[in-house]
Every structure is written in C-alpha cells, then in structure tokens.
Amino acid sequence: MIDWHWRPMTPTDLSGVTAVAKVAFPDHPEAPERFAERLRLSPGNCFVLADTDKIAGYLIAYHWPLGEMPALDAPLDELPERTSALYLHDLALLPEAGGSGRARAGIALLVDRAKADGFTTIGLVSVNDSAAFWTRLGFAEVTRDAALTRKLASYGPDARYMIRRV
Template sequence: MLATDIASVLRLQAQCYLPDNIESEAVIRTRLASAPDTAWIAETDGKACAYLVGYRSRLGQVGALGDGFEPAEAPDCLYLHDLAVGPQARGLGLGPRLVAHALAQARREQLSWAALVSVQGSQAFWHQQGFAARPLDDPGQARALASYAGGPACYMTQALLA
C-alpha cells in the first residue's frame, strides 16, 4: 500500500464497514507511515478492490478502533487490524490470499502468532483462515475490544510457528 492508495482505502472502508467502524483518513495515513511494510492492496483491472493492514505487536494486545499503530519493539505477533474486500471483488478469493500473504511474511520474520479482532459477523471467515477465539484477561484490552461496533467483537489468534 502506498499513500496514493488511501482514497481507495477510504472508498473500500465505506463499502464494507458500518459507519461506527469507519476510521478517518488521518488515522489511516498515520498507520501507513508507522507500518508501511504490513499494508497491502489487491487490484483488479488496475483498481484497488481489497486491502489488509496490520503491524507487529505482542500477543494479547488489542488495537482499539481509531488508535494509531504502535509497533512493538520486541514483537511476537502480527496483528491484522483491517481487511476489506469491496463488493466488486467478493468471491475472487482476495481476502484469503491477502491473509495468506501476511501470514507468510510473519512466519519469515519468525513471529509466533497472528492476531486480530473479528467484527461484523466475520468470525466464520477468520476461523476458515485458521484463527480461533481467545479470551482477553486484561481489563484494558477488553475495553479496547469493546471499542468496535456492529455486534460482538472477538479477539482471535493463530499460532504460526510449531
């Protein structure tokens, strides 16, 4: 993902998320600047139709909606913050391909875990990608999880290294 893709990210976000889950252009720009190598765009016919953004984190740390990315100094986890596939690209397998690409990068970097917050009823999709629900014991992390709208948000993880 490049800074020139941000207009497309905003368009895709508006197509895919409930209004309360949409993040501002300023937040997206700040996140891209802090973790540019863990932000990807998928295109069809030269037009952005899906994206995935994440950052290196620690297991059990939840990125609240609207917060900037704070990449960990000693990461053990790739936190996948946002995946969106526009309606014109649904059924093309781009979501799973973006996830597989991100997880392969995390494995190359020897990160032990991948984690995310499932929103808007997407838990079945993430389960198909190998993620499982994981409880959060820390009250601060539970509050971050509660910042997501549109039904119960679920913290999910996947072990990457055997």
C-alpha cells in the same frame, strides 16, 4: 475479467483504501490519516487488492503485543517495541471482490511475510459477525476474561479477539 491481485500498498493508494473502508466498515469509521499512519509505521505489512485502476481491497498489519488491540480510530504515533506478534488491523474487500478466494490469498501473503520476518502469531479483532470467516482462515477465538471483555467493548457486541499461529 478484472485482474485483481495483492501488491504492496503505496501512499497513492490511500484514497482507494479509504473508499473501501467506508463500504466495508460503515459502523467502524476511521479517519484517512489513520491509514496513512499505519502505512508509514509498517509499510512491509500493508497491501492492496488492485487492478490497473481500482483498489478493491486492502490489508493492514503491524507488530503489536499479543492479547492487546489499539483503540479504534486512534493515532498510534509509533509502534511499541517489536514483539513476536502481528496485529491484523483490517482486511477489507469490496463486495464485488469477495467470494473468490482473494481474502484467503491476502492472509496467505501476510502469513508468509510474518514467517519471513520472524513473527509467530497474528492477532485480530473480528467484527460484523465475522468470527466464522476468520475461523475458516485458521484463526481461533481467545477465551475472554474481564480485561479482554473491556478492551473489546468499543469494537461492538459481536467483537472477538482471535489468533493464528504462523
């Protein structure tokens, strides 16, 4: 039995993170340097699901204004002034790691970290028809206006902006 567990991400994990992303998000590819940048900017909010020799998932979050989302595969260079919200950039698992509560455990880890660091909300963009999944994890869709619809357009037709209070 594989003993996958969540732990802090390190730079040596980035090739595994990139491999998971290619499987989990084939329609939303991001350059490997984007993952490295997000880890550099927010190391306390980046985690991997791993056993002793394989990365089976990852979670990347950073502070970002509520109701906003960065462009896909775009450099951030630096984070904006700290806000009360975290943005969950990605939660991805390989298929063999899914369906076992590991995603829920990753979100619980992030929620605990968010509370400890004084954040009040986590925002995300659901893609790939995943809104029902995020709803089960405590997130709720934000009512769209024209501005939000424009922001979500690059994420695909099923993109939804969702938030969860912590």
